[in-house]
Amino acid sequence: MVKVVRLVPPSLRARLALVFGLGTSLVLLVALSLLYVALDRQLDGAVDADLAGRGDDLIASIRAHDLSAVSGDPMAQLYSADGTPIATGAAVAGQVLLRPGQVRAARNRTVKTVTLLALRPGEEPSRVRLMSRPVGQNGEVLAVAQPLTTVESAGNRQLIVLAVATPVLIGALVVLGWLLVRAALRPVDLLTREAAAISTLDTDRPLPAVPGNDxxxxxxxxxxxxxxxxxxxxxxxxxxxxxxxxxxxxxxxxxxxxxxxxxxxxxxxxxxxxxxxxxxxxxxxxxxxxxxxxxxxxxxxGSLAVHREPVDLTDLAHAESRKLGPVNGLGIEVHGDPVIVAADDTRIRQVLANLAANSAAAGASTARVTVTAGGGSARVEWADDGPGFPPGLLDRAFERFVRGDESRAASTGAGLGLSIVQAVVTAHGGTAELHNGPPLGGAVVTVRLPAS
CATH class of the missing domain: 1.10.287.130 (Signal transduction histidine kinase, dimerisation/phosphotransfer (DHp) domain)
Known part of the structure; x- marks a missing residue:
């Protein structure tokens, strides 16, 4: 069986630290590389500035017919128009800095090159920076050189310092990132431990509060x-x-x-x-x-099925009142014009039966059903002349097994009537509300159903 090696750590903390470390390492490497290039160019610019300054001084002396300045310069050489050396510095005595073709190329412009030159007899050639410039109108060319040994040594030292400092900085950034991630996720660890300690919903133990607004x-x-x-x-x-x-x-x-x-x-x-x-x-x-x-x-x-068909709520209320009145000992009055809705007549009959049983259990003797339509809905209001809902029961009368103290003792009902009323009405896309008061002074249940 081949064992699969996970390259990505499973821990979120480790993944965030890894991403932080890789990102900062990449940024740091790019920044240090740009710094090295900038320093290298700055050193090259300093060499060019030194060669330009020396060349200006020597050209001024040559135009004043003083060739001793060229001979006194460590690494300078003056050429005639045909490429013959006229004056040579002490350090390059016996050597030729420019070939005739290079002299011709520098008659009208300044040329900068890098070449190999033995600074002392018997030594290995070293890299030197060479600047060739025209002197006057007669085609003379001045060549000034500067060894790059010191500059290259400084660049190498910079490279060594950066090579040593880069891993140290990357390691420090990774450790800092790990500490920051751990500090940021410490509340998550605390929440995890507390949530694991809550083994049942019976406990009153809350989750710890995390300060701040993050x-x-x-x-x-x-x-x-x-x-x-x-x-x-x-x-x-x-x-x-x-x-x-x-x-x-x-x-x-x-x-x-x-x-x-x-x-x-x-x-x-x-x-x-x-x-x-x-x-x-x-x-x-x-x-x-x-x-x-x-x-x-x-x-x-959400699976209570309702079989919708056109139903006249007023006609249905009349039919049910004739059956429910004698069974529950109620005098039921029905008022209203015909109102057609798309509803399950069996479920609506169940709503009316439960409302009648609820009124009878509360001690009412008369109930009134009023059917109206308007505002895109059909409204069925059931009112009785009983004592109404107890004040402490109004807010939770639709809950299951909720009954008043008197009805609990006297009724054989289970306290599910109004819960079923609300369930059936909700399944039809309607609403149910209740209060006490007119028209009969007792309980009032208002059912609203979407109009056809």
Whole structure:
């Protein structure tokens, strides 16, 4: 099996330090290379300036018919128009700096070249900088030379210094980059350790606050707020499970008791029948509860199906009021003109049934349904003459298993009616609101559905 070698380190800190080190190294190498080139050109410029100054002085002496200045210069030579040396400096005595062709080339312009020249007899030739300039109108040419040994030694020393300093600077920059990255990511490490220590949403332990207003500080604050929201959601789901368990426990206990009674009174057909009928009612209650929970679960998952077709809300309300009134002991009035919407009539009937059951459980005797249309939506208002929603219940009446204290004691409902109303309305793309007050002084639930 071939082992794959990772060229890129897995750690973000190491990758950032590597990128920082490579980037700064490249920039440093380019900067030092430019510095070396600039220094080298500066040295060459200094040599040219020295040759130009010496040449100016010698040309002034030659034009004054003083050739001794040329002989006194260490490395200078004066040529006639045909290339014959006229005067020669002491250091180049016996040598020729320019060939006849080079003399002719320098009659009308200044020529700069680099050549090899033995400074002393028996020595190896050295590189010298040579500047050739015309002297006057008669074709004489002056050549001035300067050894490059000192300049090249200075350039080599600079190169050695840069070669030694570059790795040191690169190493220092890499270490500095590592320290900076580690300091910048220290809050991330702290957040990681604290998040790993939070093993359950039951704990009240928050994530540590990161000072400042940079990206990491905002990330820490966002994660802490997200954790708080998850804790709230977890608490709600746990309360939902607790309430569901409570609602399931009661009918199951009643069913068990009724079945035990039926078994004990096996020789009494009437008692057996009463027990089985009571158990049957509890089974029906369990079935309704299971259906309600399934509906809410589908709504939470976004998979609650609604089969839309044209529905006259006013006609539907009239039909349902005739059935729901006697069942719930309510006098239901329906007002409004025909309003057509695209909706699932079965689900809308379920909404009206839940609202009627909720009003009856609260002790209302009369309910009024008002259907109107306008503003691109159809409005169904359910109002009753009951005591209304308790003040502490208005903000959370649509939550699951939420009931008033009186209704909890007197009603056999599970507290899912209004939750189902909101789920069905939301699945239709509508909204549901509630308050207390007119027209009957009790609870008022307003449902808005998109108009056809």
């Amino acid at each position: 990206e990491i500080a905002r990330l820490a604050a966002t994660l802490d707020r997200m954790l708080s929201r998850l804790k709230v959601a977890f608490a709600r789901e746990r309360a939902f499970v607790d309430d569901a368990s409570h609602e399931l426990r009661t009918p199951i206990a009643v069913m068990r008791g009724e079945i035990d009674l039926a078994l004990e009174a096996a020789d009494d057909p009437d008692e057996v029948r009463r027990s089985l009928l009571a158990a049957q009612r509890q089974v029906a209650r369990l079935g309704r509860l299971a259906e309600d929970l399934l509906l809410l679960a589908r709504e939470r998952a």
